Amino acid sequence: MTIAGIAGIALIGGVILFQIGLALGAPWGAAAWGGQNPGRLPSGLRIASAVSALVLALLAWILAAAAGLISMSPLPPSWLGLATWVVTAYFTLGAIMNLISRSPLERWWAPVALATAVCCAIVAAG
Numbered sequence: 001m002t003i004a005g006i007a008g009i010a011l012i013g014g015v016i017l018f019q020i021g022l023a024l025g026a027p028w029g030a031a032a033w034g035g036q037n038p039g040r041l042p043s044g045l046r047i048a049s050a051v052s053a054l055v056l057a058l059l060a061w062i063l064a065a066a067a068g069l070i071s072m073s074p075l076p077p078s079w080l081g082l083a084t085w086v087v088t089a090y091f092t093l094g095a096i097m098n099l100i101s102r103s104p105l106e107r108w109w110a111p112v113a114l115a116t117a118v119c120c121a122i123v124a125a126g
Contacts, residue, residue: 001126005067008119011112012060019056022049035103059087067123084124091117 022032023046029037033045041049058074065073066084075083095113098106 001067001123002069004119004122004126005063005069008063008067008116008123009060009069011116011119012056012063015109015112015116016053016056016060019049019053022046023053030103031105031108034101035106059090062087063120063123067126081124084120088117088120088124091120 018028018032022028022041025040025046027039029035029039029041029045032049033041037045061070061074062080062083064070065075066080073080091113095110095117098108098110098113101107
């Protein structure tokens with residue numbers, strides 16, 4: 001469970017860094033948000049990427065607490081099991097959305113999201 005938690009957090013961390021890069025204007029738009037904006041994202045999607053990075057950080061915090069890697073939890077301990085299953089569902093849905101994207105570059109995120117979902121499920125089941 002600890003290894004799955006660490007791996008899941010590392011994967012989420014990579015996605016957070018990607019979203020922060022998008023928010024700061026990195027020219028990776030073809031690999032995000034449906035791939036409709038190659039190059040630098042428009043300001044609305046850059047804001048969405050910043051918000052996404054914050055949401056992902058919260059999900060990583062939930063995963064870290066559920067895996068027993070940290071003692072400070074964003075939720076009551078009795079909610080962590082269910083919350084981790086919700087995080088698993090979030091990344092499973094993300095994998096599906098990436099897989100059906102029209103953007104070939106965005107489809108590369110599907111295995112990352114799926115691997116993250118598997119790590120989350122292992123933690124949730126443990």
